[in-house]
Amino acid sequence: QKEVEQDPGPLSVPEGAIVSLNCTYSNSAFQYFMWYRQYSRKGPELLMYTYSSGNKEDGRFTAQVDKSSKYISLFIRDSQPSDSATYLCAMSTTNTGTASKLTFGTGTRLQVTL
């Protein structure tokens, strides 16, 4: 079993839809949770960074963390064709003073159609 599970998709939605992307994890030591967006042939771009359980909102994006269920989500409101990309969840363990390695999900390919 992988440490982080993420549905690879592809996920196709019409423009304006609300998108829900999810990851589950098995390692309870994960404390930091991130969502990255990656366009084809580009490096990942950090979208959301959360530490505690609960919701964090930034514009059209909302990140949700449920540590008790080991489940994180990213919601995209009013989706746009420009949101079409691969979305990667990533996690790391407690900050001990030096950055720890990120563990990634496989990524979900999202296609927003006109």
Added chain:
Amino acid sequence: GAVVSQHPSWVICKSGTSVKIECRSLDFQATTMFWYRQFPKQSLMLMATSNEGSKATYEQGVEKDKFLINHASLTLSTLTVTSAHPEDSSFYICSAPESGEKQFFGPGTRLTVL
């Protein structure tokens, strides 16, 4: 967000030659940087952790003599692919933590070995 650059963005080389890829943190210092490779439609695979002032830490299965890493300063890490072969063709991406666990990625370097 913080900016991480990579150079070159793409490179084509002949089999047997060595290729150097640079990763720079432009507006922050990073004692640690990470190097990944990514094959088409796959997630990122961590190759090694680059540590300023000390040896890099390689992931299991990554040949340290093949992939030489030098963290020359607090803003620069280099990855040299020695005696490159076609199977080394891939997308190489670096990341650096700006603060705590928040990591920013470079735009990637596409290596093609003929």
